[in-house]
Amino acid sequence: MSDRDCLIIGASHAGVSLALALRKEGWEGGVKLIGAENELPYHRPPLSKEHLAGKKELDAMRLRPMKVYEDNAIDLLLGTTVYSIDRNSKSVKLQTGESLAYDKLAICTGASVRKLPLGQDLDRVHYLRTAADVGLIKPKLEGAKHVAIIGGGYIGLEAAAVLRSFGLEVTVVEMAERVLSRVTGEVMSEFMTALHMMHGVSIKTSSQVAAIQAADSGQITISCKSGETIQADFVMVGVGVDPNTTLAEAAGLSVGDGIIVDEYTRCSDPDIFAAGDCTEHPNALYKKTLRLESVQNANDQARVAAANMCGKSVVYDAVPWFWSDQYDIKLQMAGLNEDYDEFVVRGDPQNTEEGFAVFYLKDGKLLAADCVKRPKEFMVSKQLIAQDQTVDSGLLRDESSDPVSWR
Helix, strand or coil, rough: CCCCCEEECCCCCHHHHHHHHHEEEEEEEEEEEECCCCCCCCCCCHCHHHHHHHHCCEEEEEECHHHHHHHHHHEECCCCCEEEEECCCCEEECCCCEECCCCCCECCCCECCCCCCCCCCCCCCCECCHHHHHHHHHHHCCCCCEEEECCCCHHHHHHHHHHHCCCEEEEECCCCCCCHHHHHHHHHHHHHHHHHHHCCCEEECCCCCEEECCCCCEEEEEEEEEEEEEEEEEEEECCEEEEECCHHHHHCCEEEEECCCCCCCCCCCCCCEEEECCEEEEECCCCCEECCCCCHHHHEEEEHHHHHCCCCCCCCCCEEEEEEEEEEEEEEEEECCCCCCCEEEEECCCCCCCCEEEEEEECCEEEEEECCCCCHHHHHHHHHHHCCCCCCCCHHHHHCCCCHHHC
């Protein structure tokens, strides 16, 4: 075995994928995966869905069983926090005071929930990012009748669907004019709003929260700037995340809206790489830098980082894609729908049985697609976006045309 050590900060989706990919790429030295949580690394998407609903326990959500780490000689340092990175000595200092040397370093620190400067001292105001967060929320479901969710993004709407399944009254408060406004177009926002309202969720858009206070009744009172108030037994907040860049910034690495990496996932220090939600990376297809919050990006970027840490020159150029499960609906999204000049709807958004798709184009080229119960359209859309080719919008709209023929 080589005496070269690779340290990976963050036992996240990206961190685990990178560690395993290093072995597949032939890294013979030591691999140490450092995670702040005490838990064996786990899938995060089910937290706001199956885990919150009690349908999937944490042990069923592990990214890999312990034996996989052992078989691949990956040293897990759980419950361990990295205090600083010393690029001159090529070492990291742990909160214990111990220092670990590295030949190559990977930063996979992910992101942290964005917190409101309101209700921070109230034990009935919750955020959802970790398994421990779900552990705090679940006991509050007992005896609760009304839950308020601040934020109409993926996390907020997924949690709303789960909480409605328990028979709770749910109110979603969103400051934008529509739900999912940051990630999708008006047609999909309207569909998701109608879906939740059909299941009994109250959605209040263009509502900015001014105060969150404890009420004499033991409930929580949310006061909006409009003057409206909402009473709830507890509150969940999902207003986005911020990349964890503190370590990188303190080490003098280039940081923007995330840790800045090049197309090879290298940081401004050639011996340090980064992957996942914490990174800002160039995207040749959209001709700009992006910071993506998705499992797909974390895993794909990590595999590219591992290859390049082993001396290869692999460019990260994957098409972004995302998914969300709400009630019995699976929403799949390919690409980014920013700056489109045309959109096309295929199918009927009111027909939840057969589903539909929305395509976003610019200058005749497909930029993005949102698909509900349309897996074939989703898969073909990813290919068309990657090929950056002109597409006949009439074919996209025509239900008699087979998506395979669009390529």
